[in-house]
Amino acid sequence: MNTPEASMVHGLKAGPKDLPALDRLLKQVPELLSRHGHQFVAGVARSLLDDLRSRALAGTLALAELQPPVLAQRLSECCAERLAPRMRAVINLTGTVLHTNLGRALLADAALTHVMAMMAGPNNLEFDLTTGGRGDRDSMVEELLCEITGAEAATVVNNNAAAVLLSIAALAGGREVIVSRGELVEIGGAFRMPDVMAAAGARLVEVGTTNRTHPADYERAINAGTAMLMKVHTSNYAIQGFTSAVDEATLAPIAHAKGLPLVTDLGSGSLVDLAQWGLPREPLPQEMLKAGCDVVTFSGDKLLGGPQAGLIVGSKAQIQRIRKFPMKRALRMSKLPLAALEATLRLYLRPERLTRDLPTLRLLTRPLADIQRLAGEMRVPMAEALSPRYRVQVQAMQGQIGSGSLPVASLPSCGLVVTPILSGKKGLGQALDELARALRGLPVPVLGRIHEDQLWLDLRCLERAADLLTQLPGLSQALRG
Ligand SMILES: *Cc1c(COP(=O)(O)O)cnc(C)c1O
Numbered sequence: 252m253n254t255p256e257a258s259m260v261h262g263l264k265a266g267p268k269d270l271p272a273l274d275r276l277l278k279q280v281p282e283l284l285s286r287h288g289h290q291f292v293a294g295v296a297r298s299l300l301d302d303l304r305s306r307a308l309a310g311t312l313a314l315a316e317l318q319p320p321v322l323a324q325r326l327s328e329c330c331a332e333r334l335a336p337r338m339r340a341v342i343n344l345t346g347t348v349l350h351t352n353l354g355r356a357l358l359a360d361a362a363l364t365h366v367m368a369m370m371a372g373p374n375n376l377e378f379d380l381t382t383g384g385r386g387d388r389d390s391m392v393e394e395l396l397c398e399i400t401g402a403e404a405a406t407v408v409n410n411n412a413a414a415v416l417l418s419i420a421a422l423a424g425g426r427e428v429i430v431s432r433g434e435l436v437e438i439g440g441a442f443r444m445p446d447v448m449a450a451a452g453a454r455l456v457e458v459g460t461t462n463r464t465h466p467a468d469y470e471r472a473i474n475a476g477t478a479m480l481m482k483v484h485t486s487n488y489a490i491q492g493f494t495s496a497v498d499e500a501t502l503a504p505i506a507h508a509k510g511l512p513l514v515t516d517l518g519s520g521s522l523v524d525l526a527q528w529g530l531p532r533e534p535l536p537q538e539m540l541k542a543g544c545d546v547v548t549f550s551g552d553k554l555l556g557g558p559q560a561g562l563i564v565g566s567k568a569q570i571q572r573i574r575k576f577p578m579k580r581a582l583r584m585s586k587l588p589l590a591a592l593e594a595t596l597r598l599y600l601r602p603e604r605l606t607r608d609l610p611t612l613r614l615l616t617r618p619l620a621d622i623q624r625l626a627g628e629m630r631v632p633m634a635e636a637l638s639p640r641y642r643v644q645v646q647a648m649q650g651q652i653g654s655g656s657l658p659v660a661s662l663p664s665c666g667l668v669v670t671p672i673l674s675g676k677k678g679l680g681q682a683l684d685e686l687a688r689a690l691r692g693l694p695v696p697v698l699g700r701i702h703e704d705q706l707w708l709d710l711r712c713l714e715r716a717a718d719l720l721t722q723l724p725g726l727s728q729a730l731r732g
Pocket of ligand 1: 484487549560
């Protein structure tokens with residue numbers, strides 16, 4: 252393109268008549284045709300030519316862009332863009348380990364391998380290999396869930412929202428459910444306890460006040476129309492100060508004296524005590540069952556570290572009612588997450604290996620010194636990639652567990668703080684936006700958070716430094732371009 256003719260062509264504008272016909276363009280890309288087939292390449296070429304035609308009409312198309320090799324290259328890029336998936340891997344440097352917008356828990360290798368093996372061919376999802384008759388998909392995980400939580404029975408559905416909806420509909424449809432006013436949780440999006448109750452066809456009876464509810468409040472509210480008592484773990488907020496709630500162990504005898512079940516929605520559903528690693532403790536399903544709950548619901552992709560799933564454990568009688576309820580069929584888990592869930596739960600049979608084998612616990616228990624060392628290693632290459640426009644420093648920071656788990660607790664962490672180098676205050680926001688956009692535009696987009704006029708990159712969730720380092724040349728280029 253450095254010949255005098257080329258630079259002359261470069262300055263000239265193309266008109267619609269300069270565009271090649273579709274057939275002629277396709278003849279120039281035999282390799283693309285043989286790789287992708289005629290139909291796909293022709294479709295992409297047609298929309299590329301449409302695009303070029305409107306630019307030619309607007310007088311903004313350079314003749315140089317229509318040179319056969321340039322056009323062939325452009326078509327090849329358009330084909331690649333059309334084939335690139337929308338769902339993409341990203342690098343989570345937000346400091347939030349279980350980030351709902353970034354897909355929550357990462358699956359363990361064991362879960363990934365099991366999914367691959369089970370999805371590649373037929374499996375015994377609903378086939379009993381012992382009797383040769385029909386099986387139940389719940390049986391893939393029920394025994395494991397019972398062993399881990401001490402429950403008599405267990406069933407699984409699409410997510411915990413579905414688990415709550417189904418449990419209420421099956422056990423209390425058309426009747427009353429008593430819940431403390433302090434536990435009428437909104438999880439985010441459309442999941443608000445009063446609305447879920449209505450959608451399940453049950454009547455919500457609120458007792459107590461926002462900050463204080465007593466056993467007598469529940470006792471007074473019980474009547475002939477009551478179907479169950481419900482506790483909701485306030486997973487994403489904390490009520491502090493002059494407070495009082497009735498715990499499950501106190502509430503269970505009150506419910507049982509009237510022949511009513513007690514249901515608890517735990518939300519995050521950690522299956523192991525996080526306190527053993529110095530993390531804040533979350534209530535465990537096994538403790539809720541010991542305290543006398545008849546049904547406990549929790550998520551598969553929060554602290555449990557598995558796929559999206561709603562787990563329901565409890566007494567044989569109540570789980571049977573839930574499993575037999577017709578709505579179960581609409582909310583059932585698909586074989587894909589079920590394979591991942593089974594493999595994830597099996598990891599819990601070896602508790603001492605969890606912080607190695609289960610990514611969620613591995614990241615949550617990652618030693619601070621390890622994150623600090625990584626930040627030290629990354630600072631110079633990062634500073635070089637971002638110089639001269641940005642300064643990079645190592646800094647202590649506070650991360651979060653995320654997904655509404657332990658909302659007031661933070662995770663001491665470490666990372667890089669990137670500050671735009673400017674003469675005045677002007678342009679600061681723009682420089683930060685530009686950097687954030689360049690990071691998002693990388694082949695594997697990198698997501699941090701903007702805080703106090705700086706970009707913070709928390710390194711807790713970066714397990715392979717190379718994932719970021721190999722992208723730094725591209726980042727420099729994006730910021731220069
Ligand atoms: C997260 C949460 C839910 C919803 O669980 P999903 O698995 O996201 O559907 C319900 N209740 C509580 C208390 C939660 O924390």
